[in-house]
Amino acid sequence: MKATAKAHTNIALIKYWGKRNESIILPTNSSLSLTLDGFYTTTSVHFSEEYTQDKFILNERVVEGEQHRRVSGFLDLIRQQAGKSLYATVDSTNEVPTAAGFASSASGFAALAAAGTKAIGLDMSDRELSALTRQGSGSACRSIYGGFAEWEMGAEEDGSDSYAVPIAPAEHWDLRVAAVVLSSTAKKVSSRAGMKRTVETSPFYQGWLNSIPTDMSQIKEGIKERDFQKVGEVAEANCLKMHATTLGANPPFTYWHDTTMTVMQMVRDLREKGIPAYFTIDAGPNVKVLYLPENEEVIEKTLRNIPGVADIRLSRPGQGVTYL
Numbered sequence: 001m002k003a004t005a006k007a008h009t010n011i012a013l014i015k016y017w018g019k020r021n022e023s024i025i026l027p028t029n030s031s032l033s034l035t036l037d038g039f040y041t042t043t044s045v046h047f048s049e050e051y052t053q054d055k056f057i058l059n060e061r062v063v064e065g066e067q068h069r070r071v072s073g074f075l076d077l078i079r080q081q082a083g084k085s086l087y088a089t090v091d092s093t094n095e096v097p098t099a100a101g102f103a104s105s106a107s108g109f110a111a112l113a114a115a116g117t118k119a120i121g122l123d124m125s126d127r128e129l130s131a132l133t134r135q136g137s138g139s140a141c142r143s144i145y146g147g148f149a150e151w152e153m154g155a156e157e158d159g160s161d162s163y164a165v166p167i168a169p170a171e172h173w174d175l176r177v178a179a180v181v182l183s184s185t186a187k188k189v190s191s192r193a194g195m196k197r198t199v200e201t202s203p204f205y206q207g208w209l210n211s212i213p214t215d216m217s218q219i220k221e222g223i224k225e226r227d228f229q230k231v232g233e234v235a236e237a238n239c240l241k242m243h244a245t246t247l248g249a250n251p252p253f254t255y256w257h258d259t260t261m262t263v264m265q266m267v268r269d270l271r272e273k274g275i276p277a278y279f280t281i282d283a284g285p286n287v288k289v290l291y292l293p294e295n296e297e298v299i300e301k302t303l304r305n306i307p308g309v310a311d312i313r314l315s316r317p318g319q320g321v322t323y324l
């Protein structure tokens with residue numbers, strides 16, 4: 001009973017930032033992302049009666065501790081759904097240059113969910129697979145689909161209506177993303193810890209939640225019309241509102257370093273010069289820049305020349321989960 005799957009990471013344009021239920025990972029708001037072709041995880045899962053425990057291999061090294069516990073706990077969900085108690089060996093390879101500041105957990109849990117359910121004999125719909133993946137890592141549930149996907153927050157407390165749905169395929173719009181990798185690798189507050197502290201203590205948090213419905217309808221309109229300015233403006237403003245909530249948390253914190261803000265200013269300067277570009281930032285100092293294909297050369301050159309930038313990684317819209 002073995003299967004292999006490949007899943008790509010995604011970049012949120014409307015951010016998931018807060019849980020209403022931590023144990024089955026239900027969000028406080030809906031979010032929307034673009035799956036990227038540049039970063040992916042390939043995972044094979046082998047269930048067998050011969051195994052006496054779960055084993056997790058990542059990039060050819062056996063993983064123990066917290067990461068093993070998270071994978072094993074996720075396999076429990078799959079075993080539960082299948083009514084089986086077999087142990088498994090999980091073998092994952094990340095093509096996500098971890099330093100690129102993309103959450104490898106997004107492609108990782110999507111690939112694990114797809115390969116694990118296939119291996120154990122579960123035949124799930126995309127929505128069911130997305131709802132399962134969500135319980136591994138929230139943002140991963142969007143990587144089931146290629147192109148643009150919306151994670152509907154749902155209203156049911158059992159999470160049965162909290163999963164991602166496709167908005168537009170990768171072929172709909174060749175929207176590019178440049179991941180600006182900063183050399184600074186200071187310790188950061190994880191997205192899980194950051195959103196928890198913000199939800200529990202930030203006076204700005206309700207303002208964030210109030211702004212989501214309009215942001216979401218605006219950005220979906222912009223994607224449908226391929227209106228880059230509309231999508232870029234909404235995404236950039238949404239990211240700034242998300243990060244504003246952390247400044248009001250107790251204790252306050254920010255993910256931004258000096259180079260983060262230099263890159264943000266550089267993107268604004270590009271717009272002043274008539275080159276459309278917008279930024280978005282997740283739970284870390286790295287900046288992702290949205291741009292159109294015809295401007296790829298000037299965007300890459302401009303970003304690469306910024307002091308403190310270690311690397312630039314370019315991505316196009318990517319495909320959803322595939323089975324190998």
Ligand SMILES: O=C(O)C[C@@](O)(CF)CCOP(=O)(O)OP(=O)(O)O
Nearest residue numbers: 012015016137138139191192282283
């Ligand atoms: O991706 C986004 O929507 C925005 C963020 O990246 C932060 F900016 C959140 C990612 O959170 P995730 O790692 O999925 O949390 P988990 O459910 O606690 O595993």
